[in-house]
Amino acid sequence: LAKTTQPISMDSYEGQEVNITCSHNNIATNDYITWYQQFPSQGPRFIIQGYKTKVTNEVASLFIPADRKSSTLSLPRVSLSDTAVYYCLVASLSGNTGKLIFGQGTTLQVKP
């Protein structure tokens, strides 16, 4: 599975847009970029997944450039309740790769 690199922590204020960038230089053709969110003492929650260009849902947007070596999770107008750890992962359609590997993620702290 392709390794991902993302910032360990980020701070923001309520109402701001937050962009978390993840690099995945060795991403393969069959790989998808997936983001999860984890609140303290809870299991991670699937946020968004994409293959290329832009994906948007009710929670976030995911921007993926043409070379797919990085991706950016965008959270519009964050609130205090968006304080959480955000994990960037690469998910594969190919082979016996059913195991998701979670790194340390990015701890987002939203301040009032």
Add this chain to the structure above:
Amino acid sequence: DGGITQSPKYLFRKEGQNVTLSCEQNLNHDAMYWYRQDPGQGLRLIYYSQIVNDFQKGDIAEGYSVSREKKESFPLTVTSAQKNPTAFYLCASSISFGTVYGYTFGSGTRLTVV
């Protein structure tokens, strides 16, 4: 509502005891997983099951055991052979074995050795 139920939420174990963590899902998912999370760390895979009556070791299986006798259930036993069992344990499932399918996680069991 469909989801994954982990119980208990908090569990205390004396040294030398085996304990079993429950994980039940009503999502009709084929694949199930157990992860361990230590403070400030990511998740590490303990065991996974692609389908009923099958399971495979993950990255840190030593000191743990599982069974998958029913599609809905994937209990994890933490044995006395696990030297540092204090951690947050998370169970997950996916519709099929494959990372491209979204994982649904339970709310976790926090195990403490006393």
